[in-house]
């Protein structure tokens with residue numbers, strides 16, 4: 001609720017990813033607190049959106065109005081309970097999980113769900129879950145930092161028989177900071193067979209050594225894009241942009257000029 005929506009809408013970004021949600025045992029969806037002063041909120045339960053109008057309006061506002069560049073909203077989620085719920089009751093249209101994602105899609109004007117699995121790595125349930133979300137009417141994206149083998153396997157299985165522009169797993173955001181600091185987008189592109197959107201971490205006081213100024217971001221994106229044409233670039237995360245009093249416009253301009 002604190003982010004400067006106007007700054008984000010008008011600085012050249014075309015996609016936003018809400019961090020982060022998770023599923024609990026019964027298929028309800030939580031929006032977890034990641035910043036001081038906020039708390040966890042249940043956002044979908046019993047097939048209904050329960051996260052409150054103010055939050056829904058703020059998120060929908062990203063894509064509305066004539067001053068916004070944003071055409072796509074995603075939620076990033078962890079992998080908790082995906083395996084259990086895909087085993088029982090499965091991914092059918094009458095399950096609580098399916099109906100909860102449908103309600104969230106409508107309430108937040110959601111386009112995609114981003115899988116930020118960093119611990120479980122179960123291929124079969126990941127593929128089943130992605131296909132369920134496809135039936136809901138959502139795209140599925142990933143945000144790997146390691147484990148190329150797992151991600152290449154789920155990418156090929158989820159997209160089996162599908163072609164551009166109908167890919168279900170249609171974007172790969174590659175973490176190129178922290179645990180993924182050594183990642184090379186061109187080699188991931190080769191392994192996964194799809195174009196990559198590398199992410200860098202903006203200037204921050206959490207892990208300063210991974211901080212990237214707009215000038216540093218420009219040089220990284222330019223060099224990676226020369227090694228193998230990318231699908232775009234992006235940043236982790238807007239909380240740090242505001243906390244460190246950085247400029248959305250400067251970070252957005254980098255993307256607009258490198259990825260024309």
Ligand SMILES: *[C@@H]1O[C@H](CO)[C@@H](O)[C@H](O)[C@H]1NC(C)=O
Nearest residue numbers: 004005006007008010248249
């Ligand atoms: C939010 O961003 C807009 C556009 O960049 C800027 O004009 C405005 O001052 C910002 N608001 C706050 C509270 O920082």
Ligand SMILES: *[C@@H]1O[C@H](CO)[C@@H](O)[C@H](O)[C@H]1NC(C)=O
Nearest residue numbers: 010063064065066067068069
């Ligand atoms: C954009 O929307 C605002 C508010 O609805 C309106 O006042 C303005 O004329 C619109 N601008 C353009 C270029 O359509």
Ligand SMILES: CC(=O)N[C@H]1CO[C@H](CO)[C@@H](O)[C@@H]1O
Nearest residue numbers: 203204205208209211212213
């Ligand atoms: C407060 C703080 O330590 N910020 C750091 C965040 O990361 C940048 C690197 O881009 C450092 O220069 C800052 O000192």
